[in-house]
Amino acid sequence: MTLPQRESLAFFDFQALYARQLPRLQACLQYAYERSPFYREKFQQAGIKPKEIQSLADFAHLPFTTKAELRAGYPLELMAAPEEEVVRIHSSSGTTGKPVIIPYTRQDVEVWTEMMVRCLKMAGVKRHDRVQITPGYGLWTAGIGFQAGVERLGAMAVPTGPGNTPKQIEMMLDLKTTVLIGTSSYGLLLAEEVNKRGLRDKIALRIGIFGSERWSEKMRRFIAEGLGIETFDIYGLTEVYGPGIAIDCPYHLGLHYWSDHLFFEIIDPEKGTPLPPGEEGELVITTLTKEGLPLIRYRTHDLTRLLPFVCPCGSPFPLIDRIKGRTDDRIKIRGVNIYPGQLDEVLREVEGTGSEYQVILTREGVRDKMLIKIEGLPGYEPERVAESCRQAVKSRIGVTVEVEVVPLGSLPRSEKKTKRIFDYRED
16 A cells, blocks of 8 residues: 555544534533532632533633542542442553552443444454454453454454463464454564564464554564564553554554544643644543543643544544653653653664664763663674664754664563663662
8 A cells, every 4th residue: 555645635624523522522521510529629629610611712721630630539439420330440550659440331331342343443353353362351451442342343352361472372373363462562572473483474464453552663563574464553541441542544644533432632741731733742631422430631641643634544533643652751861851752763763773672871970871772683783783873863862872782682572561761860
């Protein structure tokens, strides 16, 4: 498929979209005001009543919702639906504090399942496919979310869950799996293991759907070439249903999001003010139809932008750019702010580098030091690759770094998410 240039595409009419979304937005605000003591108090403190929200300009005056507020409502103090209507709960990992517990009504589960079906169809999954689901089950949203979508679509779910790579490959071979679902880190690990065992021509995979973490275009290419598949980037977060709220289509120009159930805004991360389509900032999500725990202006901390063009795939749903990083992943070194997504973009253009790298931050006296360990490809001179990386980072980002090129495959692989930033500086 020949991909069109973004600049040549027709303009997407966001104003017409907002006009269609406004009635649902107003209904969501009224529901939250009537059903959620948490939101009723927030509105009252802001001096705003839902009926006063008659435009998006009015909506922008509503306060944001933060993850800290959701944590403070642990376990179910923020539940907006009667308990007899709640059929399931899911939870965040809680690795950085108290976990967030999200209640789901039957309608919430149905809406989420339907969004997941849309994602699978957009990626080209058919009823005859055999779909290997490697994310975790249990309180985490991923495994059960994908399974519900696969079963609703009518494809065959192979719920292997995480880990046990030899067993994963055995099932992939014996069941002739055609669709692989997982984190991008695990997709890379499986691609390398399949090729190491000489099984590349024996697997039947054709599609890979990966999410749960930001991944670079270079990593995408390594996975696609290693498994002989087309890859799709799926987006979601536990607080907003889970994975399945956005995905890219075969044109891979951005991620379509389901605007009949979700209202997306982009704001300036520092000022909190709305940004127009095309400008990069922090994604803020309002759920339009969620019952168990509706979210109004929820700050995701994910960095992206609304893409102001119509996708040639024909989908009526708008696009966001692929996630570039998180506002709380920002590295500050010698007065320069750096996001991991910036490093991805710079390093992917350096010839002779793999997709995997680590950033090690240390301090000697009063001076911060940044070391990038990056895997080199066979056949390239490590010192020359290192110097190219140093020059690229200096010219594009503006900081001087040390670079160490290590053998391909020597950096840790993960069955979940890969940690790439290690900050050993003392505050």
